Amino acid sequence: MKTKIFAAMLVVLGAVPLAQAQQTAPPADKGEYVARAGDCIACHSVVGGKPFAGGLKMGTPLGAIYSTNITPDPETGIGNYSLADFDRAVRGGVAKDGHNLYPAMPYPSYAKITDDDVRALYDFFMKQVPPVKQANKPSEIKGVMGIRWPLAIWNMLFMDKGVYVAKKDHDDAWNRGAYLVEGLEHCGACHTPRGLAFQEKGLDASSGAFLQGAELDAWSAPNLRGDLRTGLGGWSKDELASFLKTGHNDKAVAFGSMIDVLNNSTPYLSDDDVNAMAAYLKSLPATTQQAAYVYNDAATKELQSGKPQQPGAAVYLGNCVSCHGADGKGQAPFIPPLAGNPAVLDGIPSSLINLVLNSAEPLVVKGMPDAYRMPQYRVQLTDDEIAQALSFIRGAWGNDAPAVTSAQVKAMRPITDPSSDRVIVLKMR
Amino acid sequence: MITLTVNGTQHQVDLEPDTPLLWAIRDAVGLTGTKFGCGIAQCGACTVHVNGQAMRSCSVPIGGLDGANVTTIEGLSPDSKHPVQAAWLAEDVPQCGWCQSGQIMAAVAFLKQNPAPTDADIDAGITNICRCGTYERLRRAIHRAADLMKA
Incomplete structure (x- = not known):
C-alpha cells in the first residue's frame, strides 16, 4: 500500500524527474534529505491521499487521533507557520496555536535535531511540498481527557530537552549514527518499550531499555541491542547496513511497520549515514546474557x-x-x-x-x-x-x-x- | 552467470540473481511445461525438483542455486512413463491441466519420502491447489502410483 504513497511522493517532488528519483544517490536537497531521514511521510499521509496532507488514524489508550496536514496550505496546513512556530512543533511538541501535540508525534526524539536541519526541513515543507487544502480531523479523545495542557506536564516528566550533543568518547561516525537513530529516524518510537504513560523508557544510548524491543500494534519490534539471539549481536555492521539500505540481508527480511521505514526512509540516506547508524547500533550492549546461536540439523x-x-x-x-x-x-x-x-x-x-x-x-x-x-x-x-x-x-x-x-x-x-x-x-x- | 543443470543438461543463465527459478526455466532454458500460477508459492503449479526436493520455482531466486540440479516435468522420464505419470493417465486426473505438471512433480517428490502414504499423509503433504477440484482423482492417482512403484 505504500507504493501509492511512494508514487505520490514522486509527484510531490515534481521538479525531480522519475529516473532521477529512482537512482541510488540520496536526495540532493538537504531539507528533502532530512524529511526522508525523519520519515515524516509515513505518518503524515494516508494511502491514496496527498503526500503530507495527514489524516492517518492512530490509536491511543484514550481514543483515536489523526495525523495533521503539514503541507504549506495557509488555512488547513502549516502555511502560516514561521520557522519558530515550526521549530516549536517539531522539537517541542507545541502547535502554533499553543496546544500541545500528542506524543504520537515523536517530538521527544526530534528534540535532538540540530537548528540547521530544522531550518532545512522548514524550507523543504514551505517551498517544495505543494499545498493541499485538507482540514484536519478532530481527535476522538472525548471530554476531560481531551484537554491538552496536561501534556505539558508529560513533557516535563518524560522529555529530554535539547539538541543532540556529541559524545566526546566516541568518533564522528558513532555520533552521526546516534543523532540519526535517537533523533531523526526515531527508532525508539517502535523499538523502545513504553511505560504506563506511553512514554519511551529510554531515549538514548545511556538507557538499557533503549531499543530493547517492544510490542506495539500487534507487531513485536525486535530488540536492536547486542543480545546474541534475540537482538542484533549476531549481525555484523555490514549486515546491519545492508538491511537498512535494502530491507534484506542474509539473516532477515523487513516486515511490519519497518516496511514504511524502508519504503520511505533509510534507503535514501547516504552510505556514510547508513554505516554510521549501523556502527552506533552495534555499540549498544546486550541487556541479557545469551549464548550465541548455533545451527543444528x-x-x-x-x-x-x-x-x-x-x-x-x-x-x-x-x-x-x-x-x-x-x-x-x-x-x-x-x-x-x-x-x-x-x-x-x-x-x-x-x-x-x-x-x-x-x-x-x-x-x-x-x-x-x-x-x-x-x-x-x-x-x-x-x-x-x-x-x-x-x-x-x-x-x-x-x-x-x-x-x-x-x-x-x-x-x-x-x-x-x-x-x-x-x-x-x-x-x- | 549462474550454472544450472536442468534435466541433465548444463545451462549458463545470465539473469539477475533475484530472478525466480521459474523464469529461468521458462524464458532462459525454454522449457514451458512448468506453469506460472499464483507467483507466491501458494498454489504449486510451478513445482520442480531442486536437488531432489520439490520447490515452488516462482519463489526461489536463482541467486542461491548456482550448480543446482533441477528436474522439470520434461525431465521426469525419457518416455513419459514414470509411474506417477502412468497412474495419472490411468486415473484420468487432469481436467483443465494447468496445475498438473506441478501436481506430478510434487507427488513424485512426496512418494520418494513417503512410499506408502495414507489419505491423511497426502492431504498434509500435497498442498498444491487444483482449481478444477480434481482432488479425489489426485489422491487415487497417488495411491495407484505408490502401488506401481512398489511393484
Whole structure:
C-alpha cells in the first residue's frame, strides 16, 4: 500500500524527474534529505491521499487521533507557520496555536535535531511540498481527557530537552549514527518499550531499555541491542547496513511497520549515514546474557524423512518448506532464514503470528518492488496449525524460543483482520 | 552467470540473481511445461525438483542455486512413463491441466519420502491447489502410483 504513497511522493517532488528519483544517490536537497531521514511521510499521509496532507488514524489508550496536514496550505496546513512556530512543533511538541501535540508525534526524539536541519526541513515543507487544502480531523479523545495542557506536564516528566550533543568518547561516525537513530529516524518510537504513560523508557544510548524491543500494534519490534539471539549481536555492521539500505540481508527480511521505514526512509540516506547508524547500533550492549546461536540439523533430518513426528513439522512441510527450506535457511537474502533469525527467536511471538496470518506489505525500495513476499495463511490454516508450525520453527535448527499457543493465534486473528470491527488502530509507524 | 543443470543438461543463465527459478526455466532454458500460477508459492503449479526436493520455482531466486540440479516435468522420464505419470493417465486426473505438471512433480517428490502414504499423509503433504477440484482423482492417482512403484 505504500507504493501509492511512494508514487505520490514522486509527484510531490515534481521538479525531480522519475529516473532521477529512482537512482541510488540520496536526495540532493538537504531539507528533502532530512524529511526522508525523519520519515515524516509515513505518518503524515494516508494511502491514496496527498503526500503530507495527514489524516492517518492512530490509536491511543484514550481514543483515536489523526495525523495533521503539514503541507504549506495557509488555512488547513502549516502555511502560516514561521520557522519558530515550526521549530516549536517539531522539537517541542507545541502547535502554533499553543496546544500541545500528542506524543504520537515523536517530538521527544526530534528534540535532538540540530537548528540547521530544522531550518532545512522548514524550507523543504514551505517551498517544495505543494499545498493541499485538507482540514484536519478532530481527535476522538472525548471530554476531560481531551484537554491538552496536561501534556505539558508529560513533557516535563518524560522529555529530554535539547539538541543532540556529541559524545566526546566516541568518533564522528558513532555520533552521526546516534543523532540519526535517537533523533531523526526515531527508532525508539517502535523499538523502545513504553511505560504506563506511553512514554519511551529510554531515549538514548545511556538507557538499557533503549531499543530493547517492544510490542506495539500487534507487531513485536525486535530488540536492536547486542543480545546474541534475540537482538542484533549476531549481525555484523555490514549486515546491519545492508538491511537498512535494502530491507534484506542474509539473516532477515523487513516486515511490519519497518516496511514504511524502508519504503520511505533509510534507503535514501547516504552510505556514510547508513554505516554510521549501523556502527552506533552495534555499540549498544546486550541487556541479557545469551549464548550465541548455533545451527543444528535435527529438524532438517526430521523434515527430510517424510515422516515428521511433531505436528508443526507436518504443517511446515506442507506450507512453508518450499520457500524457507527443510534446512530452515530460506533463500537469503531474498527469503529469510528461520534458523537463528532474531525475529523468530523473539520472546514475544506477535510478529510471527501476524506474518503468518496476514503476510507482510510489499517492500518497495526506491521504486523496486520486492520479488518475494510472505503469503497470507489466514484462510488456509487453523489457529492450531499456525500455533503448531510456529512452535516447531521456534524450536527447530537450534532455535530455542517459547512455544506459541492456539489462544495467542486466536486473539490475534480479529484484531489484525481489516474486515473485522475489532481491528486495532495503529499507534505508531 | 549462474550454472544450472536442468534435466541433465548444463545451462549458463545470465539473469539477475533475484530472478525466480521459474523464469529461468521458462524464458532462459525454454522449457514451458512448468506453469506460472499464483507467483507466491501458494498454489504449486510451478513445482520442480531442486536437488531432489520439490520447490515452488516462482519463489526461489536463482541467486542461491548456482550448480543446482533441477528436474522439470520434461525431465521426469525419457518416455513419459514414470509411474506417477502412468497412474495419472490411468486415473484420468487432469481436467483443465494447468496445475498438473506441478501436481506430478510434487507427488513424485512426496512418494520418494513417503512410499506408502495414507489419505491423511497426502492431504498434509500435497498442498498444491487444483482449481478444477480434481482432488479425489489426485489422491487415487497417488495411491495407484505408490502401488506401481512398489511393484
